[in-house]
Amino acid sequence: MKLDTSGLESVAPVWGAPGELVDGFAAAPSFELPNPADFDGFQKEAIQMVKPAKGTTTLAFIFKEGVMVAADSRASMGGYISSQSVKKIIEINPYMLGTMAGGAADCQFWHRNLGIKCRLHELANKRRISVTGASKLLANILYSYRGMGLSIGTMIAGWDETGPGLYYVDSEGGRLKGMRFSVGSGSPYAYGVLDNGYRYDMSIEEAAELARRAIYHATFRDGASGGVASVYYVGPNGWKKLSGDDVGELYYKYYPVIPSTVEQEMVEVEWEVEVEQEMVEGAGA
Amino acid sequence: MARYDRAITVFSPDGHLFQVEYALEAVRKGNAAVGVRGTDIVVLGVEKKSTAKLQDSRSVRKIVNLDDHIALACAGLKADARVLINRARIECQSHRLTVEDPVTVEYITRYIAGLQQKYTQSGGVRPFGLSTLIVGFDPYSGVPSLYQTDPSGTFSAWKANATGRNSNSIREFLEKNYKETSGRETIKLAIRALLEVVESGGKNIEVAVMTKENGLRQLDEAEIDAIAAEIEAEKEAAEAAKKAPPKET
Numbered sequence: 001m002k003l004d005t006s007g008l009e010s011v012a013p014v015w016g017a018p019g020e021l022v023d024g025f026a027a028a029p030s031f032e033l034p035n036p037a038d039f040d041g042f043q044k045e046a047i048q049m050v051k052p053a054k055g056t057t058t059l060a061f062i063f064k065e066g067v068m069v070a071a072d073s074r075a076s077m078g079g080y081i082s083s084q085s086v087k088k089i090i091e092i093n094p095y096m097l098g099t100m101a102g103g104a105a106d107c108q109f110w111h112r113n114l115g116i117k118c119r120l121h122e123l124a125n126k127r128r129i130s131v132t133g134a135s136k137l138l139a140n141i142l143y144s145y146r147g148m149g150l151s152i153g154t155m156i157a158g159w160d161e162t163g164p165g166l167y168y169v170d171s172e173g174g175r176l177k178g179m180r181f182s183v184g185s186g187s188p189y190a191y192g193v194l195d196n197g198y199r200y201d202m203s204i205e206e207a208a209e210l211a212r213r214a215i216y217h218a219t220f221r222d223g224a225s226g227g228v229a230s231v232y233y234v235g236p237n238g239w240k241k242l243s244g245d246d247v248g249e250l251y252y253k254y255y256p257v258i259p260s261t262v263e264q265e266m267v268e269v270e271w272e273v274e275v276e277q278e279m280v281e282g283a284g285a
Numbered sequence: 286m287a288r289y290d291r292a293i294t295v296f297s298p299d300g301h302l303f304q305v306e307y308a309l310e311a312v313r314k315g316n317a318a319v320g321v322r323g324t325d326i327v328v329l330g331v332e333k334k335s336t337a338k339l340q341d342s343r344s345v346r347k348i349v350n351l352d353d354h355i356a357l358a359c360a361g362l363k364a365d366a367r368v369l370i371n372r373a374r375i376e377c378q379s380h381r382l383t384v385e386d387p388v389t390v391e392y393i394t395r396y397i398a399g400l401q402q403k404y405t406q407s408g409g410v411r412p413f414g415l416s417t418l419i420v421g422f423d424p425y426s427g428v429p430s431l432y433q434t435d436p437s438g439t440f441s442a443w444k445a446n447a448t449g450r451n452s453n454s455i456r457e458f459l460e461k462n463y464k465e466t467s468g469r470e471t472i473k474l475a476i477r478a479l480l481e482v483v484e485s486g487g488k489n490i491e492v493a494v495m496t497k498e499n500g501l502r503q504l505d506e507a508e509i510d511a512i513a514a515e516i517e518a519e520k521e522a523a524e525a526a527k528k529a530p531p532k533e534t
Contacts, residue, residue, distance in 0.1 A: 121384075124395075125389065125391075125392060127425075129384070130384070130385075130386065132384065132385045132386070133383075133384030133385060133386060136383055136384055136385055137383065137384070140383060161425065
């Protein structure tokens with residue numbers, strides 16, 4: 001499959017008929033496909049086969065001080081936990097973060113590719129790329145690979161000239177701007193806690209605690225999420241990792257073991273031998 | 286069948302690209318164009334060769350919009366200009382689509398210059414025979430800019446520049462008379478420069494101004510005539526002041 005190296009070209013390709021009006025867009029990569037009777041059905045089947053369930057919990061939200069990004073760290077292959085220490089928050093550049101949900105390789109590769117594109121943009125235009133621009137670049141790439149089995153559900157969080165920015169981008173080619181997102185199999189649980197506790201004017205500590213709790217609760221109920229809850233903060237000076245707590249330890253922090261008082265104590269007693277003698281006396285009368 | 290992949294623009298033994306230099310000749314034969322950058326306004330002026338009586342002058346616009354905040358004037362082969370302008374307009378929209386932001390003047394200039402350069406290093410094509418003057422405002426900082434590109438594909442930013450016929454004399458005039466101006470003063474400077482080489486009158490020059498708020502505005506003949514008259518009056522007053530002997534007792 002031809003890799004998308006359009007980020008490395010300096011000008012839009014001009015080969016072919018000069019003056020052709022539609023050569024601003026790189027051609028989508030392609031490869032030979034089989035020719036069954038029911039192609040649509042075959043395509044759906046193929047997509048279902050390669051579609052890994054996005055077993056993870058990631059979340060991000062914008063608040064007064066910036067953007068808070070958090071994720072778990074479990075990787076699962078079906079019922080097997082393959083790793084408890086996966087880095088699901090990817091550092092695209094010092095002021096932008098991406099989260100990983102779906103195929104780990106897909107997310108890692110395309111986030112690094114996005115990092116390259118962002119850097120090239122900076123060098124060519126002498127200014128940082130906006131979060132809007134970066135998320136759009138990624139969304140356009142993913143759209144061109146639509147239907148080819150990429151599995152990516154990512155959030156691009158960053159701080160640019162216009163302030164904090166948060167976008168959700170997925171491998172279907174969708175791209176949404178928003179204030180709160182959670183992605184992955186544990187997202188319903190995370191949303192419950194996040195939506196309940198969210199206020200725009202939280203302090204950084206409050207927001208971090210909300211993010212941590214939301215991830216913790218998701219890992220508690222969702223089998224495909226677990227490991228370490230990482231929390232990152234993106235502010236005007238870039239991102240900073242705030243904490244990485246093992247969710248098992250978080251459980252005991254939130255629900256500490258309280259030694260309780262006992263009302264009745266059970267004591268061991270000695271049985272006496274009087275019973276035998278009573279029976280003998282009764283028999284003699 | 287002849288194969289169209291051999292380059293036309295090749296080096297001469299002493300390091301010249303003759304096709305590019307010939308293209309510059311074509312530019313030198315094109316009509317004069319001048320651009321001036323003010324603090325809050327940018328002005329483009331182009332010499333209008335007398336239009337034929339039956340020609341609809343409105344269809345021969347020499348100063349065009351590339352986007353809401355960027356305009357272009359050129360000297361040289363007008364047909365080449367049309368192609369280049371179309372590609373630039375598409376690129377402006379494509380940039381808006383891919384990064385959700387308007388282009389900066391520098392970006393689109395770099396794109397146009399890159400395109401011109403590509404045609405000096407490809408098989409079976411000749412260079413574009415035009416130099417462009419590109420003006421606009423940076424969408425983020427609001428700073429006005431003026432850039433020039435030429436057939437070789439080089440570009441640079443200018444405070445004021447001219448291209449096309451007699452561009453050397455216009456540039457000399459600008460170097461002598463340029464100062465930081467704004468608003469109407471900038472328009473007057475541009476028209477004065479153009480009138481150095483063009484017959485006076487609103488009929489012979491086309492002027493357009495761009496401001497950050499109002500975008501590109503073509504000046505109509507009456508306005509140009511009015512400013513030209515003002516310039517004439519100022520020139521005469523300056524002459525009279527010079528000629529009048531200093532009053533001494």
